[in-house]
Amino acid sequence: MACFLSLFLFTAFLISPIYAQTCTSQSFAGNSTVRYTNCTDLPSLNAFLHWSYDQTNATLSVAYIAPPANPGGWVAWAINPIGTGMAGAEALLALRESNGSTVVKTYRISNYSSIVESNLLYDVLDRRGEFSNGTMKIFATLALPENMTSFNMIWQVGPSVTNGVPDVHAFQRSNLNAKSSLRLLATAGDGGSAGSPSPSSSPPPTAGGGGGGGGGSGGRSHGEKLLNNGVFGLSVLLGSIFVFVF
Ligand SMILES: *[C@@H]1O[C@H](CO)[C@@H](O)[C@H](O)[C@H]1NC(C)=O
Numbered sequence: 127m128a129c130f131l132s133l134f135l136f137t138a139f140l141i142s143p144i145y146a147q148t149c150t151s152q153s154f155a156g157n158s159t160v161r162y163t164n165c166t167d168l169p170s171l172n173a174f175l176h177w178s179y180d181q182t183n184a185t186l187s188v189a190y191i192a193p194p195a196n197p198g199g200w201v202a203w204a205i206n207p208i209g210t211g212m213a214g215a216e217a218l219l220a221l222r223e224s225n226g227s228t229v230v231k232t233y234r235i236s237n238y239s240s241i242v243e244s245n246l247l248y249d250v251l252d253r254r255g256e257f258s259n260g261t262m263k264i265f266a267t268l269a270l271p272e273n274m275t276s277f278n279m280i281w282q283v284g285p286s287v288t289n290g291v292p293d294v295h296a297f298q299r300s301n302l303n304a305k306s307s308l309r310l311l312a313t314a315g316d317g318g319s320a321g322s323p324s325p326s327s328s329p330p331p332t333a334g335g336g337g338g339g340g341g342g343s344g345g346r347s348h349g350e351k352l353l354n355n356g357v358f359g360l361s362v363l364l365g366s367i368f369v370f371v372f
Protein backbone atom coordinates (compact mmCIF):
# COMPACT_ATOMS: atom_id res chain seq x y z
CA MET A 127 0.00 0.00 0.00
CA ALA A 128 2.75 2.41 0.97
CA CYS A 129 4.51 1.49 -2.23
CA PHE A 130 1.42 2.20 -4.27
CA LEU A 131 0.87 5.51 -2.53
CA SER A 132 4.39 6.73 -3.16
CA LEU A 133 4.14 5.55 -6.74
CA PHE A 134 0.96 7.58 -7.10
CA LEU A 135 2.48 10.68 -5.51
CA PHE A 136 5.62 10.34 -7.58
CA THR A 137 3.64 10.07 -10.79
CA ALA A 138 1.24 12.87 -9.90
CA PHE A 139 4.18 15.09 -9.03
CA LEU A 140 5.73 14.51 -12.41
CA ILE A 141 2.57 14.92 -14.43
CA SER A 142 0.72 17.79 -12.81
CA PRO A 143 3.10 20.65 -13.70
CA ILE A 144 2.73 19.73 -17.35
CA TYR A 145 -1.03 19.97 -17.23
CA ALA A 146 -0.80 23.25 -15.33
CA GLN A 147 1.11 24.75 -18.22
CA THR A 148 -1.62 24.73 -20.82
CA CYS A 149 -3.88 27.70 -21.34
CA THR A 150 -7.03 25.61 -21.52
CA SER A 151 -6.71 24.95 -17.77
CA GLN A 152 -6.38 28.64 -16.90
CA SER A 153 -9.39 30.52 -15.66
CA PHE A 154 -9.83 34.18 -14.92
CA ALA A 155 -10.81 35.18 -11.46
CA GLY A 156 -12.14 38.54 -10.41
CA ASN A 157 -13.82 41.14 -12.53
CA SER A 158 -12.83 39.95 -15.96
CA THR A 159 -15.98 40.14 -18.02
CA VAL A 160 -14.58 39.14 -21.39
CA ARG A 161 -14.70 35.49 -22.26
CA TYR A 162 -12.07 34.36 -24.68
CA THR A 163 -12.99 31.80 -27.30
CA ASN A 164 -9.45 30.73 -28.14
CA CYS A 165 -6.14 30.31 -26.43
CA THR A 166 -2.61 29.57 -27.46
CA ASP A 167 0.22 28.20 -25.35
CA LEU A 168 3.08 30.39 -26.48
CA PRO A 169 6.15 28.24 -27.09
CA SER A 170 8.54 30.24 -24.89
CA LEU A 171 8.84 32.15 -21.59
CA ASN A 172 5.88 30.34 -19.93
CA ALA A 173 3.53 32.73 -21.63
CA PHE A 174 -0.06 32.29 -22.75
CA LEU A 175 -2.41 34.15 -25.02
CA HIS A 176 -6.16 33.98 -24.60
CA TRP A 177 -7.99 35.69 -27.41
CA SER A 178 -11.26 36.29 -29.21
CA TYR A 179 -11.57 37.64 -32.69
CA ASP A 180 -14.78 39.36 -33.72
CA GLN A 181 -14.86 39.18 -37.48
CA THR A 182 -17.82 41.53 -37.84
CA ASN A 183 -15.81 44.53 -36.66
CA ALA A 184 -12.28 43.11 -36.91
CA THR A 185 -11.53 43.51 -33.24
CA LEU A 186 -9.18 41.27 -31.36
CA SER A 187 -9.42 40.94 -27.59
CA VAL A 188 -6.42 39.42 -25.91
CA ALA A 189 -5.29 38.41 -22.46
CA TYR A 190 -1.55 37.89 -22.46
CA ILE A 191 -0.22 36.17 -19.37
CA ALA A 192 3.43 35.78 -18.42
CA PRO A 193 5.66 35.88 -15.36
CA PRO A 194 8.05 38.86 -15.53
CA ALA A 195 11.73 37.96 -15.19
CA ASN A 196 11.66 39.53 -11.69
CA PRO A 197 8.71 40.72 -9.59
CA GLY A 198 9.64 44.31 -10.48
CA GLY A 199 9.91 43.55 -14.17
CA TRP A 200 7.69 43.84 -17.19
CA VAL A 201 5.92 41.70 -19.76
CA ALA A 202 5.07 42.55 -23.35
CA TRP A 203 3.16 41.19 -26.33
CA ALA A 204 3.28 42.62 -29.82
CA ILE A 205 2.01 42.26 -33.34
CA ASN A 206 4.65 42.78 -36.00
CA PRO A 207 3.03 43.62 -39.33
CA ILE A 208 6.33 44.05 -41.17
CA GLY A 209 8.68 41.41 -39.81
CA THR A 210 9.24 38.60 -37.36
CA GLY A 211 11.56 40.30 -34.85
CA MET A 212 11.40 43.24 -32.52
CA ALA A 213 11.87 45.93 -35.17
CA GLY A 214 8.47 46.97 -36.42
CA ALA A 215 6.60 45.54 -33.45
CA GLU A 216 3.41 47.21 -32.24
CA ALA A 217 3.76 46.41 -28.57
CA LEU A 218 1.64 46.36 -25.44
CA LEU A 219 3.79 46.36 -22.32
CA ALA A 220 2.73 45.98 -18.72
CA LEU A 221 4.76 47.33 -15.85
CA ARG A 222 4.18 48.46 -12.32
CA GLU A 223 4.15 52.13 -11.47
CA SER A 224 5.98 53.28 -8.34
CA ASN A 225 2.62 53.50 -6.56
CA GLY A 226 2.14 49.79 -7.17
CA SER A 227 -0.56 49.84 -9.84
CA THR A 228 0.02 47.89 -13.01
CA VAL A 229 -0.32 49.85 -16.22
CA VAL A 230 -0.24 48.88 -19.87
CA LYS A 231 1.79 51.14 -22.14
CA THR A 232 2.06 51.02 -25.91
CA TYR A 233 5.26 51.18 -27.93
CA ARG A 234 5.97 51.22 -31.64
CA ILE A 235 9.40 49.66 -31.81
CA SER A 236 11.31 51.01 -34.77
CA ASN A 237 14.70 49.68 -33.82
CA TYR A 238 16.42 47.64 -31.16
CA SER A 239 18.32 50.41 -29.44
CA SER A 240 15.55 52.67 -28.24
CA ILE A 241 11.92 52.17 -27.46
CA VAL A 242 9.62 55.16 -27.28
CA GLU A 243 6.13 55.15 -25.86
CA SER A 244 3.62 56.03 -28.56
CA ASN A 245 0.26 55.15 -30.02
CA LEU A 246 0.07 51.99 -32.07
CA LEU A 247 -0.74 51.53 -35.71
CA TYR A 248 -3.94 49.92 -34.43
CA ASP A 249 -6.57 51.56 -32.26
CA VAL A 250 -6.37 50.21 -28.75
CA LEU A 251 -10.01 50.18 -27.64
CA ASP A 252 -9.21 49.20 -24.08
CA ARG A 253 -6.25 48.07 -22.05
CA ARG A 254 -5.67 47.02 -18.51
CA GLY A 255 -2.87 45.39 -16.56
CA GLU A 256 -2.86 43.08 -13.60
CA PHE A 257 -0.18 41.66 -11.34
CA SER A 258 -0.84 38.76 -9.03
CA ASN A 259 1.01 35.69 -7.79
CA GLY A 260 4.14 36.56 -9.72
CA THR A 261 2.27 36.76 -13.01
CA MET A 262 1.41 39.78 -15.10
CA LYS A 263 -1.58 40.01 -17.37
CA ILE A 264 -2.28 42.39 -20.23
CA PHE A 265 -5.91 42.71 -21.24
CA ALA A 266 -6.51 44.67 -24.41
CA THR A 267 -8.79 45.06 -27.39
CA LEU A 268 -7.31 46.09 -30.72
CA ALA A 269 -9.05 47.21 -33.89
CA LEU A 270 -7.24 45.42 -36.70
CA PRO A 271 -7.33 46.03 -40.44
CA GLU A 272 -10.24 44.02 -41.85
CA ASN A 273 -8.09 41.97 -44.18
CA MET A 274 -5.72 40.90 -41.42
CA THR A 275 -6.48 37.24 -40.82
CA SER A 276 -3.10 36.28 -39.40
CA PHE A 277 -0.03 38.05 -38.12
CA ASN A 278 3.42 37.60 -36.69
CA MET A 279 3.63 38.11 -32.98
CA ILE A 280 6.43 38.43 -30.49
CA TRP A 281 6.37 38.55 -26.73
CA GLN A 282 8.91 39.19 -24.02
CA VAL A 283 9.54 39.44 -20.31
CA GLY A 284 11.97 41.82 -18.66
CA PRO A 285 13.73 42.05 -15.31
CA SER A 286 13.23 45.64 -14.21
CA VAL A 287 11.86 49.09 -14.84
CA THR A 288 13.77 52.32 -14.27
CA ASN A 289 11.83 55.59 -13.90
CA GLY A 290 8.87 54.11 -15.73
CA VAL A 291 11.02 52.84 -18.61
CA PRO A 292 11.37 49.09 -19.15
CA ASP A 293 14.97 47.87 -18.98
CA VAL A 294 16.41 45.59 -21.61
CA HIS A 295 15.45 41.92 -21.46
CA ALA A 296 17.82 38.96 -21.32
CA PHE A 297 19.04 37.36 -24.51
CA GLN A 298 18.71 33.72 -23.56
CA ARG A 299 17.42 31.22 -26.06
CA SER A 300 13.94 31.45 -24.52
CA ASN A 301 13.91 35.23 -25.01
CA LEU A 302 15.09 35.00 -28.59
CA ASN A 303 12.61 32.24 -29.40
CA ALA A 304 9.64 34.28 -28.25
CA LYS A 305 8.04 34.69 -31.64
CA SER A 306 5.33 32.92 -33.51
CA SER A 307 2.30 33.70 -35.57
CA LEU A 308 -1.40 33.72 -34.93
CA ARG A 309 -4.12 32.81 -37.36
CA LEU A 310 -7.37 34.46 -36.45
CA LEU A 311 -9.69 32.41 -38.59
CA ALA A 312 -9.69 28.66 -38.86
CA THR A 313 -9.60 27.36 -42.40
CA ALA A 314 -11.61 24.39 -43.64
CA GLY A 315 -10.15 21.09 -42.52
CA ASP A 316 -8.17 22.84 -39.84
CA GLY A 317 -9.66 20.91 -36.99
CA GLY A 318 -9.84 24.11 -34.95
CA SER A 319 -6.14 24.39 -34.40
CA ALA A 320 -5.17 27.82 -33.12
CA GLY A 321 -2.11 29.40 -34.59
CA SER A 322 -0.28 28.75 -37.79
CA PRO A 323 3.30 28.32 -38.91
CA SER A 324 2.54 30.46 -41.93
CA PRO A 325 1.99 34.10 -40.99
CA SER A 326 1.00 35.51 -44.33
CA SER A 327 -2.27 34.94 -46.09
CA SER A 328 -0.51 32.68 -48.56
CA PRO A 329 -2.31 29.43 -49.43
CA PRO A 330 -1.77 26.55 -47.02
CA PRO A 331 1.15 24.30 -47.89
CA THR A 332 0.26 21.27 -49.97
CA ALA A 333 1.19 17.77 -48.88
CA GLY A 334 4.91 17.24 -49.12
CA GLY A 335 5.57 20.94 -49.68
CA GLY A 336 5.91 23.91 -47.35
CA GLY A 337 8.85 22.47 -45.46
CA GLY A 338 9.97 25.93 -44.43
CA GLY A 339 7.49 26.24 -41.62
CA GLY A 340 10.14 28.10 -39.65
CA GLY A 341 9.81 26.69 -36.15
CA GLY A 342 6.06 27.14 -36.29
CA SER A 343 5.50 26.06 -32.76
CA GLY A 344 2.30 28.08 -32.72
CA GLY A 345 0.74 25.48 -34.97
CA ARG A 346 0.37 22.72 -32.46
CA SER A 347 -3.19 22.14 -31.41
CA HIS A 348 -4.28 21.64 -27.84
CA GLY A 349 -5.41 18.16 -28.74
CA GLU A 350 -1.96 17.28 -29.92
CA LYS A 351 -0.41 18.74 -26.79
CA LEU A 352 -2.80 16.88 -24.55
CA LEU A 353 -2.05 13.72 -26.46
CA ASN A 354 1.67 14.29 -26.06
CA ASN A 355 1.23 14.97 -22.37
CA GLY A 356 -0.89 11.83 -22.08
CA VAL A 357 1.75 9.74 -23.78
CA PHE A 358 4.41 11.29 -21.56
CA GLY A 359 2.32 10.64 -18.46
CA LEU A 360 1.76 7.06 -19.50
CA SER A 361 5.45 6.42 -20.06
CA VAL A 362 6.24 7.99 -16.68
CA LEU A 363 3.65 5.72 -15.10
CA LEU A 364 5.01 2.62 -16.82
CA GLY A 365 8.55 3.71 -15.96
CA SER A 366 7.74 4.05 -12.28
CA ILE A 367 5.87 0.74 -12.16
CA PHE A 368 8.95 -0.83 -13.73
CA VAL A 369 11.17 0.72 -11.03
CA PHE A 370 8.89 -0.44 -8.23
CA VAL A 371 8.29 -3.95 -9.51
CA PHE A 372 11.84 -4.83 -10.41
C1 LIG B 1 -0.76 55.26 -9.75
O1 LIG B 1 -0.33 56.27 -10.63
C2 LIG B 1 -0.98 56.28 -11.90
C3 LIG B 1 -0.40 57.39 -12.70
O2 LIG B 1 0.98 57.29 -12.78
C4 LIG B 1 -2.48 56.47 -11.71
O3 LIG B 1 -3.12 56.41 -12.97
C5 LIG B 1 -3.03 55.40 -10.81
O4 LIG B 1 -4.39 55.62 -10.55
C6 LIG B 1 -2.26 55.37 -9.48
N1 LIG B 1 -2.72 54.24 -8.70
C7 LIG B 1 -2.99 54.33 -7.40
C8 LIG B 1 -3.40 53.06 -6.73
O5 LIG B 1 -2.89 55.37 -6.80
Ligand SMILES: *[C@@H]1O[C@H](CO)[C@@H](O)[C@H](O)[C@H]1NC(C)=O
Binds near residue numbers: 310318320
Ligand atom coordinates in the same frame (compact mmCIF):
# COMPACT_ATOMS: atom_id res chain seq x y z
C1 LIG C 1 -11.45 29.72 -32.08
O1 LIG C 1 -12.45 29.13 -31.29
C2 LIG C 1 -13.66 28.95 -31.98
C3 LIG C 1 -14.70 28.48 -30.98
O2 LIG C 1 -14.21 27.38 -30.25
C4 LIG C 1 -13.43 27.94 -33.11
O3 LIG C 1 -14.61 27.72 -33.83
C5 LIG C 1 -12.36 28.50 -34.05
O4 LIG C 1 -12.06 27.56 -35.04
C6 LIG C 1 -11.11 28.85 -33.28
N1 LIG C 1 -10.20 29.56 -34.16
C7 LIG C 1 -9.01 29.07 -34.51
C8 LIG C 1 -8.21 29.89 -35.46
O5 LIG C 1 -8.61 28.01 -34.09
